[in-house]
Amino acid sequence: MSSIAANLLRPVVICGPSGTGKSTLLKKLFNEFPDKFGFSISHTTRAPRPGEERGVSYHYVSRESFVELVQQDGFIEHAEFSGNMYGTSVKSVEDVKQGGKMCILDIDTQGVKLIKANHPHLDPLYVFISPPSLASLKTRLAGRGTESDHSMQARLAAAVGELEYAKSGAFDVVVVNDDLERAYAKLRRVVVDRDLEAGDQLPDFAAEQ
Numbered sequence: 001m002s003s004i005a006a007n008l009l010r011p012v013v014i015c016g017p018s019g020t021g022k023s024t025l026l027k028k029l030f031n032e033f034p035d036k037f038g039f040s041i042s043h044t045t046r047a048p049r050p051g052e053e054r055g056v057s058y059h060y061v062s063r064e065s066f067v068e069l070v071q072q073d074g075f076i077e078h079a080e081f082s083g084n085m086y087g088t089s090v091k092s093v094e095d096v097k098q099g100g101k102m103c104i105l106d107i108d109t110q111g112v113k114l115i116k117a118n119h120p121h122l123d124p125l126y127v128f129i130s131p132p133s134l135a136s137l138k139t140r141l142a143g144r145g146t147e148s149d150h151s152m153q154a155r156l157a158a159a160v161g162e163l164e165y166a167k168s169g170a171f172d173v174v175v176v177n178d179d180l181e182r183a184y185a186k187l188r189r190v191v192v193d194r195d196l197e198a199g200d201q202l203p204d205f206a207a208e209q
């Protein structure tokens with residue numbers, strides 16, 4: 001792969017508070033460019049469900065091999081849910097690039113910190129999707145209708161921490177999801193055209209807190 005092609009296929013980390021519109025923006029990107037992007041295939045210790053395919057839905061592994069890979073520092077992040085382990089391996093991200101596609105990683109700030117600390121050679125482009133204001137984030141989460149009061153409070157509290165982290169300059173580019181079409185046009189310029197100047201300024205949230 002030439003270095004120009006490799007640069008265009010650098011993985012892209014998309015991060016931002018819950019409800020900021022990451023899934024909405026990514027869906028638009030995949031619809032417009034169905035062949036350009038790929039997701040990494042996660043590992044799991046759970047058994048395949050009917051209709052799932054090995055190496056396509058997940059990499060299905062034993063708990064023993066999962067733990068071995070954890071010890072070899074082979075995962076970007078991993079977690080246990082209801083007795084099963086799940087993780088995103090470094091290799092699965094590299095495999096997407098080897099296959100000629102750009103890997104999109106939709107992860108939280110904790111995941112960003114882990115990549116920066118433990119796997120800097122992945123060299124992703126770090127993009128932060130910001131809400132225009134905390135008030136608008138609250139409205140969107142409420143409008144989505146998926147959150148209880150408790151979950152809403154937890155998400156808003158987490159959002160404040162994530163916005164603080166973004167303020168520290170951890171991201172290459174910020175895109176403010178105010179008007180969806182405007183934000184999408186910016187994200188496309190950043191991710192597809194690699195125009196890193198196309199981003200926005202991070203809004204000043206301090207006045208709202």
Ligand SMILES: Nc1ncnc2c1ncn2[C@@H]1O[C@H](COP(=O)(O)OP(=O)(O)OP(=O)(O)O)[C@@H](O)[C@H]1O
Pocket residue numbers: 016017018019020021022023024025140141143144177178179180181183
């Ligand atoms: N620019 C926008 N203006 C108004 N509403 C929007 C905009 N972008 C997204 N939304 C709406 O906000 C809600 C949250 O969006 P979405 O589910 O994409 O967020 P998310 O960042 O992926 O959240 P999570 O991290 O919890 O999965 C959805 O109901 C979506 O339709």
